[in-house]
Amino acid sequence: MIADETGVSTATVSLVLNNRPGVSAETRELVQKTITALNYFPKRSASQLARQQTGNIGFIIWEDHFSEIEMFYSQCFLGMELATRDSDYYILLTTVKLDFSIPANLPRFLKYDDVDGVVLAGRVPHNLVALLEKRKIPFVLLDYEIPGKNHHKVLVDNYQGAYTAVQKLASKGRKNVGYIGGSADHPSIKERYRAYLAAIHDLGLHPNGNPLDLVYARTKEITPEIGIEGIKELLAKDLPLDAIFCANDTLALGVLEELKRQEIAIPGEIAVVGFDDIYAARFHSPPMSSVHVPKMELGKEAFKLLVEVINNPKQISQTRTISVNCVCRETS
């Protein structure tokens, strides 16, 4: 079409379309011009076929995560979609169950090899990851990792975030900082807990020398109820307690609710800091202090990493860590 119009060969048109050398300045300009004049765009399927790529990348997320009120991963997706706009990639979003059987539950785009790479957001079935490895499909994990495995991944700096949060609490004069957490087997939560312990130790925030006295850490799936239970249990101990660091905002929401119910002043008597900075935290009344995680950034970074991996599949596994900071609002 452009070739007809300009009298140049399609080969040359292809070269300028893909911004490749080997074309004289004049022809390039001529072609360029008629391209914009005719509002021409190359047909995707044709170039894909010729290039032997798909131009798609998959975004896989546990269906529960996608529907969660936190919208953590939806925001990651959004960031990724935004980043994608400057590229030629399209994203294919699909959800999976954690209880994942192959090939029954395999996303279509994996079954039919319709993606050049995949990002896996949050907790995903390990056998899915194993399949990706076996099939040598480039992928990166987003806010998740599999212990003992070396995968490309982008993570939140959970340790730094939690440490900073406790530090801030200490800097405001809090002496007895408790911890409430669920999902203790989750890598991220583990890190946050580890950082809490370290900070308590480093900053001399031991209550009576035994920091575990102010710790409520369970393996159960995180819900506001766990937060409620946690704060109840901690309060029942009747030890000095003037602040709580929660492993995430959902828990903190529960904690706040219970403190309110017991008419304990926030932050007067007890300060509360969460982690993730979800919408509900910012819009809570009073607005909640939390470790802000830049979710869109995470998605963007995952995309960038994935593209690198696609272009250079055998590079060694990379971990990209996104730093975070604690934003103080009215609960601390």
Next chain:
Amino acid sequence: MIADETGVSTATVSLVLNNRPGVSAETRELVQKTITALNYFPKRSASQLARQQTGNIGFIIWEDHFSEIEMFYSQCFLGMELATRDSDYYILLTTVKLDFSIPANLPRFLKYDDVDGVVLAGRVPHNLVALLEKRKIPFVLLDYEIPGKNHHKVLVDNYQGAYTAVQKLASKGRKNVGYIGGSADHPSIKERYRAYLAAIHDLGLHPNGNPLDLVYARTKEITPEIGIEGIKELLAKDLPLDAIFCANDTLALGVLEELKRQEIAIPGEIAVVGFDDIYAARFHSPPMSSVHVPKMELGKEAFKLLVEVINNPKQISQTRTISVNCVCRETS
């Protein structure tokens, strides 16, 4: 590949692949077998190129809607994605701003003609819709309509839902049912309001003969705060009031909050019913009564309609209405 293995022509393989007549039972079976044996799948880009289609459908949503805590349209998307799995379509999800300029903000898949059709979820820029019409790209509106225009669309039965809600309230002996709404210019909200008025009239729920006394309807964007304002204003009138129907759950959440603050018994003194049945409604304490909207169904239906439109572009505009029902929980 399959052709080589079986000694049949690629043309024949293509026929069985696409389940088309004109192949003997034996050859068909032979081909079928080696297809599954070799775990073969046709290459998408090749068939797309030959068929002159893209196999993609776009899902366009206002970015604010996508990030809203209600997750209404995310759930629609999910339902659509699920429906899509039995088809050959992939969904390309993208967000837009309401303030939409062409071509600057045109989604890539529209710019490059990479979709066979589009579903527009919720409120979308009207100039975008106009562009779709002009370009003759098949599309369906999901939970939205443009007054005066005849588009393919799938809607919630807002009228029936609202009417039923008021009816239920009446059946429980409520005599003075108020209304609180925002976004009064939104087609769905209008319908709900219209149904409220009709129900009040039909059921003889006039307080003092003037139903508008118990109405708080604003044009402002819906937020819990509008709900708070609304109930405050209604209460200030000091008229008999024993129930509130809210145009949606977000408002109802605000109403509930304010009633609690004022220590008005729910539903003892005032019953509250919302609309949409978002997560936050079900998980509110106490669980909120609401008109349940099957969001995943909506997405599924939109997909089905779109496919029909793609296959038969010149059919006259269809409106598919999804019926809803009021689920009574503890606030009514």
Next chain:
DNA sequence: CTGAAAGCGCTTACAG
């Protein structure tokens, strides 16, 4: 620097 040619892997009339 430029074009002719082959190839990517399908589908679709068209003969036979």
Next chain:
DNA sequence: CTGAAAGCGCTTACAG
């Protein structure tokens, strides 16, 4: 019922 052939619209060596 089946195959040979052309075509879909690009890209990529390869000559010149």
